[in-house]
Amino acid sequence: MRKTGVTSATTGAAAGGGGGGGAGWPCGGGLNLSVRLNVLLLLSVVATNLVSLYHLSLRAATAPPVLLQQRQQQGGDQEELALIRQLDAIRAGVSQLNHLRSSSPPPPPPPLELLLYSRLAPVASACSAHPDLLHRYMSYTPFAPCPDDALSLAEPLLLRGCHPLPRRRCFSPTASASASKLLPDDPFSPLPDAAVRWPKEGNCKSFSCLQPSLGFDVARTEAARFLRARSALDLTAPQLLRLASLSRAGPIRLGLDVGGGTGTLAARLKKLANATVVTTTMNLGAPYSEAAAARGVVPLHAPLQQRFPVGDGTMDLVRAGHAVNRWIPEVALEFLWYDADRVLRPGGLLWVDHFWCRRSDLEGVYAAMLRRLGYKTIKWAIADKSVAGGGNGGKDEVYLTALLQKPFS
Numbered sequence: 047m048r049k050t051g052v053t054s055a056t057t058g059a060a061a062g063g064g065g066g067g068g069a070g071w072p073c074g075g076g077l078n079l080s081v082r083l084n085v086l087l088l089l090s091v092v093a094t095n096l097v098s099l100y101h102l103s104l105r106a107a108t109a110p111p112v113l114l115q116q117r118q119q120q121g122g123d124q125e126e127l128a129l130i131r132q133l134d135a136i137r138a139g140v141s142q143l144n145h146l147r148s149s150s151p152p153p154p155p156p157p158l159e160l161l162l163y164s165r166l167a168p169v170a171s172a173c174s175a176h177p178d179l180l181h182r183y184m185s186y187t188p189f190a191p192c193p194d195d196a197l198s199l200a201e202p203l204l205l206r207g208c209h210p211l212p213r214r215r216c217f218s219p220t221a222s223a224s225a226s227k228l229l230p231d232d233p234f235s236p237l238p239d240a241a242v243r244w245p246k247e248g249n250c251k252s253f254s255c256l257q258p259s260l261g262f263d264v265a266r267t268e269a270a271r272f273l274r275a276r277s278a279l280d281l282t283a284p285q286l287l288r289l290a291s292l293s294r295a296g297p298i299r300l301g302l303d304v305g306g307g308t309g310t311l312a313a314r315l316k317k318l319a320n321a322t323v324v325t326t327t328m329n330l331g332a333p334y335s336e337a338a339a340a341r342g343v344v345p346l347h348a349p350l351q352q353r354f355p356v357g358d359g360t361m362d363l364v365r366a367g368h369a370v371n372r373w374i375p376e377v378a379l380e381f382l383w384y385d386a387d388r389v390l391r392p393g394g395l396l397w398v399d400h401f402w403c404r405r406s407d408l409e410g411v412y413a414a415m416l417r418r419l420g421y422k423t424i425k426w427a428i429a430d431k432s433v434a435g436g437g438n439g440g441k442d443e444v445y446l447t448a449l450l451q452k453p454f455s
Contacts, residue, residue, distance in 0.1 A: 172207030179203055183213060192216035197245055201329060204349045219243060221336075233313035233341035234269040237262065241340040242333045253337070260332055261307040264341065268310045278427040279400060279447040283314045286397070286449075289424055290362075293451055295393045298362045302326070302354060302389060304382070305369025309338035309345065316343065323363070324356070351378050356389045364390055365397040372403035372412070380415055387419055390452045396421060398448040402431055405442045412446070421450035 173180050183199040186192060192213065200211060221243050228238035239252040249255075256262040272283040290298055301323035303311050312323035326346040327334040338345040348355065350369065364386040374382070386396055396419075403412050408428070431443040 172209075173203065173212060176203065176206055176208065179206075180208070180212075183211070186213060186216050188215040190216055192218050194219055194243075194246075197329065197331075204328065204347075207349070207351055209349055209352050229340055229342075231342075233309075233316065233343065234264055236265045237337055237340050242336045244333075256332055261310060261334070262332070262337055264308065264310070264313075264337075268308065268313075271310050272314045277429060279429050279445050281397065281399065281425065281447060281449065283311070283318055286363075286395075287319055289449060290395060293393075293395075293422075293424055295395055295451060296362065298395075300361050301363035301365065302356060302361050302386075303365045303367060304354075304386075305350065305367040306338075306365070307367065308334055309341055309343035311365060311367075312338070312343035313341050321362075326350075326354075350374060350382060354385050354389050358388055359391045361389045361394055362391060363395050363397065365399055366401065367399055370398075371401055372407065376411060376415075379412075383415060383419060387452065392452060392454045394452045395424075396448075396450045396452065398446060398450070401446045401448075402443055403446070405444045408444060408446065416448065416450065419450065419452075421452055423448065424451055425449035 179199060179202055183195065183203060193216075203209075203211060221241055225238060225240040228240055230236070230238075237253050242253075244251045253262045258267045261268055272281075274280075275282050275285070287298060290296070298315065298319055298321050301312070301315065301321060303309070303323050303325045306312065306323075306325035306327055309323075309325040309327070312325050315321040315323050322344075324344045324346055325338050326348050327338060328347060328349065329335055335345040335347050346355065351374075366382070366386070370379070370382065383396075390396065398416065401412065425448060427447045429445050431445050
């Protein structure tokens with residue numbers, strides 16, 4: 047029995063062991079279940095994170111403008127704050143400047159030279175002061191022949207300071223093509239009448255009907271000019287060249303003849319010294335520009351109140367002819383002298399030829415104006431206008447001829 051018991055015990059033990067093993071299975075199965083649960087929990091967390099990332103990626107892909115707008119709004123808020131700070135700094139600076147300005151003296155007024163020039167000779171601004179002439183002058187058809195109104199409209203506008211003329215897009219009338227074959231080689235040969243478009247309403251249709259004193263009798267009257275001196279007021283071209291050499295002014299190669307008429311001085315210096323002299327002239331009742339061009343010299347159709355279209359310090363000689371006289375306003379005349387100084391090179395010559403004025407104004411106004419230039423006087427001659435053949439008309443008027451040299455430094 048004990049054996050059976052033992053056996054039973056052993057069997058029981060074995061069974062117990064088996065039972066223990068059976069009872070251990072649940073214990074071992076519980077351990078495996080917890081591991082499995084932990085793994086399952088980890089997988090669920092990972093899956094949840096993956097799903098969250100997937101949804102976030104979908105939102106980012108489907109609605110980027112919203113996110114960008116939010117970011118831009120946030121950045122815009124920061125920029126607004128920065129701008130506000132900058133505006134505050136600017137306001138503080140402006141306030142400080144206003145305080146300093148209120149405590150400082152007012153700025154000086156514009157220079158008188160600027161005011162005078164803006165009122166006297168601004169470029170083309172004087173055109174608006176003559177609306178009737180300007181309206182008639184600008185009433186033309188573009189890309190077609192220009193109206194034949196040079197004497198009736200263009201010259202009056204130029205004389206009133208409307209320069210440069212605003213008309214641009216039309217074809218100016220010219221003389222016949224056959225006139226170029228008749229142009230003389232000698233500037234003191236008779237001028238061909240075909241070189242000029244004579245006005246239809248005018249009485250004169252040839253150079254022969256013009257007065258010789260106007261400068262159109264180039265074969266006789268003009269051929270003798272600047273060669274013989276009739277009085278102390280006259281300065282011949284050979285004398286001019288000799289005085290230029292003695293004064294160390296150098297050769298006269300380039301010159302500007304202001305109010306030079308038909309270009310006789312330019313023609314004479316071209317023959318004597320091969321000099322190039324440009325003549326400023328206007329067609330006041332006669333074809334001065336066409337006559338000068340027919341003689342082979344360059345005419346500049348420019349009024350006296352405008353700046354010379356010449357570079358600074360380029361001229362050897364500037365001559366002021368009969369057109370420069372007391373009828374020019376004093377301020378405009380002073381502008382002319384200083385513009386002559388601008389274009390003259392160091393040592394260049396300013397020739398005031400037969401300038402006429404009242405004797406009472408000569409020393410106090412015009413001579414003082416010339417002396418303010420600080421030039422060296424080479425020639426200075428004064429004579430009564432009636433004695434010099436200019437007529438007097440009962441007025442106490444005189445002529446002045448002066449040759450002045452610009453300082454070398």
